[in-house]
Amino acid sequence: MSKDILSAKADFPILKQSVNDQPLVYLDNAATTQKPQVVIDVLVDYYTRLNANIHRGNHSLAVQATEAYEGARRKVAGYLNAERNHEVIFTRGTTESINLLAYTYGDKFVQAGDEVIVTQLEHHSNYVPWQQMCLRRGAIFRVLPLTDRGELDLALFERMLNAKTRLVAVNQVSNSLGTVNPVAEIIRLAHAYEVPVLVDAAQSVQHLAHDVRSLDADFYVFSGHKMYGPMGIGIFYGKEKWLEALPPFLSGGEMIETVTPEKVTFNVLPFKFEAGTPSVAQAIGLGAAVDYLQQFDQLELQKYEEDLLAYGFSLLAEIPDLVIYGSPAHRSGVLPFNVNGIQHYDMGVLLDSMGIAVRTGQHCTQPIMDALHINGTVRASLALYNNREDLDKLASGIRRVIKMLKR
């Protein structure tokens, strides 16, 4: 029997508090999600009972901590349906995962005149590291533009691919528009040119199917804190053949096998990419978040979140002068909007005064804002603990702000 989704809200202690004397309505989940009690408990328990440095002691605590850490890796590998546990590398988050690849792949596989393709829908995290790598390597940084509907044009993408293309980096869900991108198709097209694809799953791994094998993703990256886990932990998944071929990113302890003044030999996977003491508690916390998520029926969860998003859009559509950005065929998790004549900043501050947390601004996606010719949006974003009442409050909050500001 899978867990009832409507019971989830009670699992998140932070949601029980009031903000500005109003019950908190948390709709900034694309920035970070809240943590269920089970994840918080695991962090406390780790430092209460288990703390030791891992992989390097043979006393009991070290052994147990190592086992818990490697257990978390297995949980994540299972969640992703990875073929091997050592294809899952712990990092600090999406940003570090992308930089890991940009540096190592760039050094080894990208030469002057080569091309790298990203899209105009990317978060700065999946844009700037590639742009900078291209500058370092003398490569050409190519950006697939978004369409008027806020989608990617596959035909255009196909035309951009060529024998010079070395890598494609694309998000599965856009954090500012919520567009669900056809990454499976993108991967298929890129593979026809033997080009590997990095999927930025920061906004999708917690909402949509997360099977790296059926997706055939070469690299798949995300942050623990956006999927009910702790901050400071993220995942870099890579196919074994790529991880073997890439040089290490950071060097130091843990990632070496032997060291002499002349040379080192590197440790095996996954340790080759985990230099130094990792974020052990956070990794175990992420494992607990995966356990928490897997209590739900995954298809039911997806359906619940889809229905909730559709309900949110139906409420927003009824509000006069409200503009919704993008009209992609498939959207996930995000409601981006503005009200004509009202600054997104004002909307955010005034909703906050009613206890409603949303994000306002550019959402680290200046290329999208430029394409839309706006300087920012209000963004409400959903998680599994949100319900229709939250969205009713958002809609009435927006109407109240309009009354306050438009006289």
Place this chain on the structure above:
Amino acid sequence: MPGIQEIQKDLSDDFSLLVNWEEKYEYLIEMGMDMPAMKPQNKVDKNLVKGCQSSVWFDVQCCDGIMVFEADSDSLVVKGMVAMLHKLLNNQPAKDVLETELSVFEELGLWRHISSQRSNGLTAMVAHLKAAAVDCLAKED
């Protein structure tokens, strides 16, 4: 002309009648709307205190040690804060602007709400006006 402290006291009395944040913001926004309009020709880049989410303009003049200024913002909430500063500091001696501690924002809890917004924060606006007060006093000597 009442002094800064006096105005501060009045503002704080007014605000104490408001029961929740919504009402406080409503009051603030009304203050913004009631503030004398800034002349369009003064809304120029040199008067812009540019920030991350909204723009604020200050045009400060100094006559015989008295600070006179116009201000505006494209955010109505920020404009309310600006109006409050206007009510407190416009037409006041530069010396007083420099020396008076603005405790009213702290008292109202507004500081927590607005000042984290980088350069548009109250802190930056107050710093801007205090710097103008320093210039004003320097001209006097």
